[in-house]
Amino acid sequence: MDRFIGVIGGDARYLELIRQLQELSGTTIYLVGFDKLEQGYTGLKQVDFADLELGVLDAVILPITGTDHDGNVETVFSDQHIQLSKQWFSQLKKSAMVFTGITNDYLTTATKDAGVSLIPLLNRDDVAIYNSIPTAEGTIMMAIEHTDYTIHGSRVIVVGFGRVGHTVANKFSALGAKVSVSARSIMDLARITEMGLTAIPLAELQDYTHDCDLLINTIPALVVNEKSIQQLPSHGLIIDLASKPGGTDFAYAEKRGVKAILARSLPGIVAPKTAGKILADVIKQFLLGKGKRI
Numbered sequence: 122m123d124r125f126i127g128v129i130g131g132d133a134r135y136l137e138l139i140r141q142l143q144e145l146s147g148t149t150i151y152l153v154g155f156d157k158l159e160q161g162y163t164g165l166k167q168v169d170f171a172d173l174e175l176g177v178l179d180a181v182i183l184p185i186t187g188t189d190h191d192g193n194v195e196t197v198f199s200d201q202h203i204q205l206s207k208q209w210f211s212q213l214k215k216s217a218m219v220f221t222g223i224t225n226d227y228l229t230t231a232t233k234d235a236g237v238s239l240i241p242l243l244n245r246d247d248v249a250i251y252n253s254i255p256t257a258e259g260t261i262m263m264a265i266e267h268t269d270y271t272i273h274g275s276r277v278i279v280v281g282f283g284r285v286g287h288t289v290a291n292k293f294s295a296l297g298a299k300v301s302v303s304a305r306s307i308m309d310l311a312r313i314t315e316m317g318l319t320a321i322p323l324a325e326l327q328d329y330t331h332d333c334d335l336l337i338n339t340i341p342a343l344v345v346n347e348k349s350i351q352q353l354p355s356h357g358l359i360i361d362l363a364s365k366p367g368g369t370d371f372a373y374a375e376k377r378g379v380k381a382i383l384a385r386s387l388p389g390i391v392a393p394k395t396a397g398k399i400l401a402d403v404i405k406q407f408l409l410g411k412g413k414r415i
Contacts, residue, residue, distance in 0.1 A: 137397025154196035185222030210235035253288035259387030273297030281339035
């Protein structure tokens with residue numbers, strides 16, 4: 122059975138994703154927004170956005186960031202301006218699947234109105250947990266790069282105990298850091314204590330940041346606020362892993378002279394090959410009719 126896939130934009134991890142999808146027999150892949158690549162792709166079709174035949178596509182793969190609120194797609198390997206209008210989605214066949222990393226109101230509404238399936242990959246536990254590994258490794262890399270002390274023995278507070286927070290706390294603890302984790306849920310606080318880490322109720326975060334060298338946020342809401350930053354030592358470092366715009370008061374951190382970094386797309390930076398394979402494995406399951414929507 123012939124299968125047609127359109128890959129529109131994407132970062133370094135999509136280079137591995139494309140290679141993985143090439144392994145599917147009977148598959149034709151159209152690339153849009155990859156015209157700056159020096160390395161060619163044998164057997165693939167690089168096309169301009171306007172020349173993409175929407176009616177034949179079985180799947181559309183958007184960048185991890187999806188679209189903005191006007192339907193614009195961010196392209197790393199092209200200067201093409203790509204905007205996916207609601208009318209654009211309506212030209213896809215009803216059986217088409219649209220893959221993205223994250224979604225927003227525009228993308229969710231546009232695909233729903235067009236009657237096509239939208240699959241936000243980073244909403245899935247399997248993808249998010251696998252992705253949390255290169256995210257944690259990237260956080261370790263950034264901590265080493267931006268501090269003049271060892272991780273071993275340093276005082277680390279991880280804010281949030283979701284899929285990323287759990288892995289980050291584990292990895293830093295394994296390196297000998299004194300790790301505390303701040304969370305809302307009573308169940309999470311109990312699990313943090315069971316792991317041998319220090320549990321901090323989120324509402325009390327500001328009472329603990331005075332004793333912190335490295336503050337790592339994973340919650341996409343303003344939780345690292347003025348009160349928490351005010352108590353940080355002057356050498357303290359904030360690394361915010363939450364999706365843009367993060368959960369840190371960056372303006373106040375700058376005012377106080379505390380270095381705060383919004384670390385975006387770490388899997389695509391530190392381990393694009395691994396991150397691309399993670400995405401491809403899930404997409405393949407859907408293309409082969411074995412994927413489960415959650």
